[in-house]
Amino acid sequence: MPLLDRIAITHRYTTLPSGFYRYVLPTPLDNPRWVIWNQPLAERFGFPGNANQSSELLKILSGTSFAEQFKPLAMKYAGHQFGIYNPDLGDGRGLLLGELISDSGSVFDLHLKGAGQTPYSRSGDGRAVLRSTIREYLCSEAMAGLGIPTTRALGMMVTDTPVYREKVESGALLLRLAETHIRFGHFEHFFYTEQHDHLQHLADKVIEWHFPQCQHTKQPYLAMFECIVALTADMIAHWQAKGFAHGVMNTDNMSILGQTFDYGPFGFMDDYEPGYICNHSDYQGRYAFNNQPSIALWNLTALAQALTPFIVRADLERALEQFTPRLQSQYSTYMRAKFGLVEKYPEDGAFFNDSFAFMESEGVDYTRFFRALSCLDSHDSASIIDLFVDRTKAEKWLSEYLLRCEKEALKTPERCEQMRKANPKYILRNYLAQQAIDKAEQGDFSLVHTLADVLKTPYDEQPEYNHLAKLPPEWGKRMAISCSS
Known part of the structure; x- marks a missing residue:
């Protein structure tokens, strides 16, 4: 494939022992065709401007x-799912093709999601459907436009x-x-699984590939964990x-x-609601909006436990103690910028x-x-007063x-x-994503393309798209999304 010959591709992950992965060929789907191709991003990796017009590249x-x-x-x-450890996880419907x-x-890893069954599919078919694929494409690009790690x-x-x-839905990739x-x-x-040699080998490679600044510290593994704590805190603050x-x-x-990863039942808040739950399978509200900081810390604690074979517990605990101050400091900076109060x-x-309590009591769009x-x-x-029911109190607040x-x-x-x-x-409101999905399922991808373009520069006025910044209709608020894809 001459076009791929011009793309720099490597395979670092294959240098890890075989227990880290299994080679699997994708299972082809019928008549694949482009919905959207991210040309500005593709050009960063050497793809030519007409790459999506190549039938051979599409097939590959x-x-x-x-x-x-x-x-x-x-x-x-593996992983903890809703707080319960599940050892039987892995790439069940996606494949790492290589690294660009x-x-x-x-x-960057190049990953094909919806590629078919793997040894880790459990009872799944290894496929992705059009609606979830549209949601992930649009939201990952929207997050990039917002400046959120993703x-x-x-x-x-x-x-x-x-x-x-x-x-019955259309298969997508x-x-x-x-x-x-x-x-x-x-x-x-x-x-x-007590494969501590593989565990340490993984940590060594993570440091080499992603945290080289940790290699020459007195405690490289601890320094790596401290970096992960800080990066996670920054992401949650965003x-x-x-x-x-x-x-x-x-x-x-x-x-x-x-970096924000695996977009499923996500949602941007409409009305300010700290306890907002976007996943209709989250019956206990474990992953409610206001629980995200504590859950991130819980997850980091689970990671810390996995690192105890070569990091002293007391050191891990001290690193974990830095999470909340880091998150609060970053969040305070972001919120001061939003209010303009530096x-x-x-x-x-x-x-x-008082401001947030008022917004919550009035159900104001965030x-x-x-x-x-x-x-x-x-x-x-x-423009501010009209957002509130209690106009007198709103005038006083303003x-x-x-x-x-x-x-x-x-x-x-x-x-x-x-x-x-x-x-x-x-922002990518859930009702807008749903409207794009409804059109796409009828073969009309125009709103997918429009949203992808608008969300690249979400801070710009773009007056021709004012209708996409309107308050959501009542049916479009608090939409609970399924994990199923």
């Missing part, structure tokens, strides 16, 4: 044809192969790019500031690089608490509230806010300009 990237440049494999790992080297020299999507395909879920697919669950697998709920924070869905005053804490607040240089106060803003060094125009860089106008 969909797994229909064999390419010697790829060495498809399914990773073995970008124009900057960074290495995996990316290189492309998406639809096929004529039927897939059976609650109903996602090409996912990630700096690594190594999860907390990889370490857990080798710890609980989620909380943007109102994002992942929905299924199992340890097998936690990246060692603190200077710190003793009374700010009470002001923030994203719209902050975007309106950042546009007070061009819109009157009605007066207090504007009084507080007078203590800031920046004047209103400059302050609002900075705030708009922290408060997106556009």
Whole structure:
């Protein structure tokens, strides 16, 4: 394949012992065709501008044809799912094709999701359906646009192969790019199976590939864990500031690089609701929005347990103690930017608490509230007041806010300009994703393309797409999404 010959491909993961993975060829689907190809991202890896017009490349990237440049494999790992350890996990419907080297020299896994059964599929068919593939493509790219650490999507395909879920659906494929697919669950697998030599070998390779700055420290493994703690804290701070709920924070869905991973029943909050649950299978609310910081710490504690063969427990505990202060510091920075209140005053804490309590009691739309607040240089106060039922109390709150803003060094125009860089106008609301899915299932992918374009620059005004920033209809609020795909 001449086109692939121009792409820099490596296979670092295959240098690990065979117990880490199994080689598996994709099971072809019928008549794969592009839904969307991420051209700007593809160009970073040397793909030409017309790559998605190559029928041969389509066959190779969909797994229909064999390419010697790829060495498809399914990773073995384990994990805690809803707090219960499950040893029988692994890549059950996705394959690591190889690793692409970008124009900057960074290495990214190229993963084909929906590629068919593997030794780790359990009773699954190894397939992905169109609706979940659209959701993952759009949300991973939306998160990138928001500046939140995330995996990316290189492309998406639809096929004529039927897939059976609650109903018959179209089989689909996602090409996912990630700096690594190594999860907390990889370490857990080798710890609980007492393969401590493999466990240490994995840690050595993680340090070599992803945390080289740790290699020459006094305690490289501890330094690695400290990095993972910090990166995870930063990711969760981003989620909380943007109102994002992942929905299924199992340890097998936690990246060692603190990047948002495995998009399933996710949701961005509409009305501000700290206890927001987006996964309809989460009956106890374990993964509710306001539980995400504590669950992330729980997951890090599970990872710490897996590292006890070569890191002293007391050191692990001290590293874990850094999680909450790091998250709170990052979150405070992000929220101050959203409110435009950079200077710190003793009374700010009470002001923030009162503001969130008021937003919750009034059911105010989280994203719209902050975007309106950042546009007070061009819109009157009605844009804020109209979001509340209790207008009198809203007017009082706004007066207090504007009084507080007078203590800031920046004047209103400059302050609002900075705030708009922290408060997106556009997010992937679940109802928008559902509308794109409904159209796509009828063969119309136009809204998928539109959303993908708009969400690349969510902080920009893009007035021609104002309708995509409207408040959701009542049916579109608090949509609970299934894990099934």
